[in-house]
Amino acid sequence: PEQIGQPFVGLLDQDQLLDRVGSTDPDEAFAKLVAEARSGAEMPARDWRWVASNGSLQTVSMTLSAAEIAGTDQMGFLCVARDVTEQRASQELLVAALEKERTAVERLRAVDTAKNEFVSTVSHELRTPVTSIVGYTEMLMDGSIVEPDPDQVRLLETIARNAQRLIVLCNDLLTLSGLDSGNINWQAEAVDLTAGMSVVEDSVAPLISGRDLALTLDAPDTPVLVTGDRTQLERVMINLVSNAVKFTEDGGVIRVRLEVDGDEAVFSVTDTGIGIPIEEQGNLFQKFFRTSTAQRQAIQGTGLGLSIVASIVSAHGGQIKVRSAHLEGSTFTVRLPLRAT
Known part of the structure; x- marks a missing residue:
């Protein structure tokens, strides 16, 4: 009731009105606002900020259409407005949540990529010295350098066996890293x-x-x-x-x-x-x-x-x-x- 007798554009947030029609003068702003409706076309629904009587802002989905007054040459305008404040707030919360989730996924993907690169690098670097250990152990075992004592052979076999386990582990980690990153070239x-x-x-x-x-x-x-x-x-x-x-x-x-x-x-x-x-x-x-x-x-x-x-x-x-x-x-x-x- 407090709005009765007030200019229609007075219902609208003045900053938004200025931004959209370029004026806050009641007559000029209204003329620009209904210009499209005067042509006979119904304006598509658009969200506007309306100012409530208590000064709070509400989001309103609004359409404007023109209608001739029967028996006169005057034209009236019909405004259909729907309060969508809560709906838009929910949508904004959803968008914010999705954006937060997207950011988290991107960070996790970056961490996963860094993990794969780290595992691949470490496995490569580890496999090289372990392979040397295996090679030199085999040379010690077969007497290429010096004939080992029986007790030494048992120790050398343990070294070779555990070194082979490390090589298998390195190969598994490299394969796993390649599978995760899609960098394995499969033969067909x-x-x-x-x-x-x-x-x-x-x-x-x-x-x-x-x-x-x-x-x-x-x-x-x-x-x-x-x-x-x-x-x-x-x-x-x-x-x-x-x-x-x-x-x-x-x-x-x-x-x-x-x-x-x-x-x-x-x-x-x-x-x-x-x-x-x-x-x-x-x-x-x-x-x-x-x-x-x-x-x-x-x-x-x-x-x-x-x-x-x-x-x-x-x-x-x-x-x-x-x-x-x-x-x-x-x-x-x-x-x-x-x-x-």
């Missing part, structure tokens, strides 16, 4: 998984030497061809079999099988080892995850192997699944699309 060649079974057998032979484990490998007599990176696919196969050896106690059995199922190559590793608790299997392919059983039994590992395996399989368009239970063994199954003929 014909890979015979049947031939890969022989590589697996040769690679795990030192691991089962001196162990009471039954290892069987079953593969077709003909090539099983897929498209991909030979080194990385062999890494998948070796890693899964090595894990089976690591987590299976003496007296156990490990079965490795390669077969063709429709248009897929299927590689599976079954063991009678310590198994994986069902409630933990959802995290099995996460980086650095180690099962409670492995930790309780102090079985060595970094928790990187299966994460890398899953990433390699996914990059080749395949799938990896696990079937296991606590103390009931495990079966890991990898499915890869066969190479198109």
